[in-house]
Amino acid sequence: MTQSPTPATGLPALEARLRQDLAWLELPAKHWVPERTYNGQPVLDVAIIGGGMAGLAAAASLTHLGVGAVIFDQSPRGFEGPWATTARMETLRSPKQLTGPALGLPALTFRAWFEAQFGLEAWDALDKIPRLQWMDYLRWYRDVLAIDVRNDHRITAVTPQGADGLVALSLTSPAGEHTIYARHVVLATGRDGLGGPTVPAFARELPRRFWAHSSDVMDYATLRGKRVGVIGAGASAMDSAATALEAGAASVDLLIRRADIPRINKGKGAGNPGLTHGHINLPDEWKWRIRHYVNVQQVPPPRGSTLRVSRHENARFNLGAPILDVTPVGDELQVRTAKGTFVLDFLVFATGFRIDIEGRPEFAAFSKFVRKWSDRYSPAAGDEDIELSDSPDLGTAFEFLEKTPGDCPGLERIHCFCAPATLSHGAVSGDIPAVSEGAKRLAQGLAGTLYREDVAHHYTNMETYAEPEVYGDEWTPAPPPPAFDSETATKGEERIA
Structure with missing residues (x-):
């Protein structure tokens, strides 16, 4: 943005307002979880893997409830999540007024942050939030809430230690390799949180110099002068195609399996607080039916992203071209399709992500024990859905459940707060509209679990609590009443009669 800051407000004034709001609400609560050590080192209350939007919201929610939370992220500071790395859209698709990770605090919203710098007129003129400006907001969010994020820390193993009531995290950082311990671990690992990019089988047979996935870190300037094919018609396909065209690609052919591009975002039609808070308690068949319908209908690409492609004369939309x-x-x-053969120099697969927890080496210690929806529910014929079948079956605090009870003690100490939680909990663990509600649900569940685990400790604290509220000098004891004379009392009663 090119607007100059509004002197009457500015970020310092907004930050002062936020501090006042938090003080009025008595947030954050005082830390109450008993401190523990293991192998001579302190044990974290909660370790969060991933410092993007969901991880930040989860950490803030936990801190507000008096629970310690530390985030570990493999990226350099300020580059957590996809926004400044692999995302290529010009703007977010979410409406600008959504409050996102603000946790019910008006001064923590993107709008407050934006208006404090650029004013109300600029807000009214804003159509959608620029992608990199959203990243700037998240950087501010982290700083203004003083969230503890350890950057350049890559997790290499997550190991439940059931007998000790802990989870061990093996990691590498600039300081070398080491292990930390936490009572609970939250996986806030984004869209590909329990798997990775998916590509058709034939792609894996091609030399890697010929192709990339749309989520890969890649310099699109290398596509200058090349004939590029983009497979898919969703948001990432449009963003990749537009980025290639803007980088000077000779041409871009979108190869689209469907006969038409989806037009209506069906999921948006169901979005309301009832679904946000009610999905978790729906019968299995309704959970499956709703999410399967959204998957089948597919989410259309944003209009702006599609126009960003079509304004280039060397962009071609090839429909019905599997x-x-x-x-x-x-x-x-030579790319042979149902519509003919295309001669191309490079392919970009905008083909989404898969859930494949057993394919992630850092989860090897527990992944085979995780209960999936395929272990819980069998859909009606014709309603099969691999994404849903592979989704983890989660508890009320987003915790993993054992496929066979007793096979992996401590598994319930690992919590899935990323996209694969959607079938169990609804879209509350990564998308902007309801991430605050998801973060609060997670934090409340963890706070309750931690209290239950230490209830004897808290009961002892209650028994030994000895801070008086009344000191004994607030009153003067009354003298005893005069001696009682039963004969006088009897005569008095006779006179009354």
Whole structure:
């Protein structure tokens, strides 16, 4: 943005307002979880893996309830999540007025942050939130709430230690390799949180120099002068195609399996507080039915992202063009589709993500014990859905459940607060509209669990609590009443009669 800050407010004034709001609400609560050590080192209350929007909201919610939370993120400071790395949209698709991770605090919203710097007129003129400006807001969010984020820390193993009531995190950082311990661990690992990018089988047979996934870190300037194919028609396909065109690609062919591009975001039609808070308690068949319908209908690409592609004359939308096979010929690719053969230099697969927890080496200690929805529910014929079947079956605090009880003690100490939680909890663990509600649900569940685990300790604290509220000098004891004379009392009664 090019607007100059509004002197009457500015970020310092907004931050003072936020501090006042927190003080009025008595937030954060005083830390109350008993301190523990293990192997001579302090044990964290909660460790959060991932410092993007969901991880930040989870940490803030826990801190507000008096629970300690530390975030570990593999990225450099200020580059957590996809916004400044692999995301390529110009603006967010979410409406600008959504409050996102603000946790019910008006001074913590993007709007408050924006208006404090650029004023109300600029807010009214804003259509959608620029992607990099959203990242700037999240950086401020982290700083203004003093969230403890340890950057450049990559988790290499997550190991439940049931007998000790802990989870061990093996990690590498600039200080080397070491292990930390936490009573609970939250996986706030984003869209690909329990798996990774998915590509068709034929892609894995191609030399890697010919292709990339839309989520890969990649310099699109390398596509200058090349004939590029983008497979897919969703938001990431449009963003990748537009970025390639803007980087000077000779042409971009979108290869779209469907005969038409989805037009209506069906999930948006169901969005309301009832669904946000009620999805978790729906019968299994309704949970499946709702999420399967959204998957089948597919979410359309944003209008702005699509226009960003179509304004280029060398962009082509090839509908009804599923890929039949791809053959490398020298430095070219012959891509045979139902609509004909395309000769291309490079392919971008905008084909989404898969849930594959057993394919993530850092989860090897527990992944095979995780109960999935395929272990819980069998859909009606015709309603099969691999994404939903592979989704973890989660408890009320987003905790993993054992496929076979007793096989992995301590598994319930690992919590899935990322996209694969959607079937169990609804869209509250990563998308902007309801991330605050999800973070509060997670934090409240963890606070309750931690209290239950230490109830004997808290009861002893109650028994030994000895801070008086009354000191004994607030009153003067009355003298005893005069001696009682039964004969006089009897005569008095006779006179009354």
